[in-house]
Amino acid sequence: MSDTLDASSVQDIDIWNRDDMEPRVREILDRTVRDRVKGPYAAKTEAQVVAMLENYFAVTESLEDIVISDVARMAGGASKEQFAFVLRHKGDAKGEKLVLRMDPLEAISQTCRGREAQVHVAFADVLPVASVRNVDADGDILGQPAIILAFVEGVTEPTQGTGHGFSGIGTRYDEWAAKLAPQFIDALAQVHRFDWRTADLSYYATPQPGTRQAAIWQINWWSQVWWDGVVQPVAMVTYAERWLRENAPVCDEPVMCHSDLRLGNFMFEEPSGKFTAVLDWELAHIGDFHEDIAWAIQRLFGTWRDDGTFLVCGLIARDEFLRAYEAASGNRIDPVKLRYYEVLNAYKCAVIDLGQAMRAATESNNHQDIILTWLGSAGAVFLEQLVTLIREA
Amino acid sequence: MLPNIDLRIANMTKALEQVILPALPREQRLARDQAMLVLGQLRMISQQWKSALRYEALSLDELVVLARALASEAPASIGEPLEAALAVAQDCDRTSITALEQACIALGHAVDAAILGGAEHLPLSPAATDAVLDYGLRHARRERTWFKANQMDPDQGDLPDIDAMLAAAD
Structure with missing residues (x-):
């Protein structure tokens, strides 16, 4: 029996019903609009973080003699404020090394820390994921939504390499690819084979199998983000929304999707290359596995070998990747659905870069507004992809 | 200065x-x-910065072309508001970056309403669809060129420089 919320028992999905969306996603998007006016947001200081954490552990766990030390801001990503720290208290003088992952007022994606915590717990015995120490899904005690995770050792890109990218984008893995590619493909397969019906995923809802609801939920999610935050209209974004609604495919068997499964979102140890953590589950949802495959093969996340061959996530040639995924997962890739989800993902990226990032930066509601405008300057890459993909579809 | x-x-x-x-x-x-x-x-x-006024003017001019194409294909309920928005856009102060930007925003909303086919989501004609995709490609190329110095574009080597792009549009 599933612990997810029951989706409405619709067989015929109204492709223009914008209210057909996961309830928790709706709450988060509504909260974003409601809280937008509370800005501007300033990056938290070390002293503020210490005070927030001391109060949190005192209130939630009644810890005594709390000492928060070694607070270090973590770089990377363009979404959450992250701090490593050590928690000591009367019952633990040695201390725990932890990570505070906290929502700024607005980020490139507005997501739920409760969902993130649930999916971490669900995958604890399946994949390497950081264990969840605490979650404050709505920021009731910390003041802003947050998750506290165990600190995991590892790197997201080789420390000695020929190319380093922003948030893993454009990173060249060269000789590391042979070690990382099989684990990457296995992780994708494990996520999609996961039996979400047996897990506590009460913040999630499940789209109706055998309908177009899986795709429509995604369009409704991201078009809501666009229309709630649009700074300047973009005709191609609007047309893409229309095309996506009118061409939404049926999803026969919804699976867990990570939704940002690419290099840069894995940590591994050097020199073995063994994965130590799969990161950034914030966009996870139950949907069509083609969405994750289409995400991984995006040009922006890949690199080119010297002979001109495109490498998915800088690791493996596209055809080889698709074959290996099918073998590992048992799923058969439908090229029409794959193309559809390539369009959907390009749309999502355009919405993130040209919509939500621009709104958050315009309102000065992020701790790193300058990264948001930098990402926005790359948004047109996705607009051209939309034109190309739709023309070829 | x-x-x-x-x-x-x-x-x-x-x-x-x-x-x-x-x-x-x-x-x-x-x-x-x-x-x-x-x-x-x-x-x-x-x-x-030296080309910013020219760039915003070009952006508006190309959006005007799309708006005209959509207006000519649209039923009155969609075409008339689009024509009104076009008239306002064409009256804007072309010596002001801010005015050009605001005109793009206002006309862009009218174009969006036409692309969505109004509240009834009326179908787009093949000609209107082609116009949107043609505009979409020109818009994307223009913006990719404008921002290619961010070096995040996987195909930045295929793009002209800003001066060449603007000269080609003249």
């Missing part, structure tokens, strides 16, 4: 490159990342 804008941008990039970034401790990654992005933005702005 003395010192002029180019000189001041050059001074800022030099200060960042030669003094500020080297002084930031390696462990201060967020500060280093943001300083690097300031440097990158300044370099892009140095290439863009």
